[in-house]
Amino acid sequence: MSLKQFHVFFIVTAAALAFLFGSWSLREWAASREPAHLATGALSILAGFGLAFYLTFFRRKMAGSAH
Numbered sequence: 001m002s003l004k005q006f007h008v009f010f011i012v013t014a015a016a017l018a019f020l021f022g023s024w025s026l027r028e029w030a031a032s033r034e035p036a037h038l039a040t041g042a043l044s045i046l047a048g049f050g051l052a053f054y055l056t057f058f059r060r061k062m063a064g065s066a067h
């Protein structure tokens with residue numbers, strides 16, 4: 001596995017974990033109405049989207065490089 005492939009794998013894994021943790025936090029917030037659960041859920045979902053956008057940026061950049 002090349003470094004580029006590992007980087008893509010790592011980003012996908014991190015995004016999936018961010019979405020999973022965010023959904024868990026939002027479910028906890030729905031049950032308890034604690035603001036900390038809402039904040040961590042929202043921030044984790046935003047981080048997941050940020051990682052997804054970064055993944056598209058990284059793949060386009062790598063597709064354009066000759067190496």
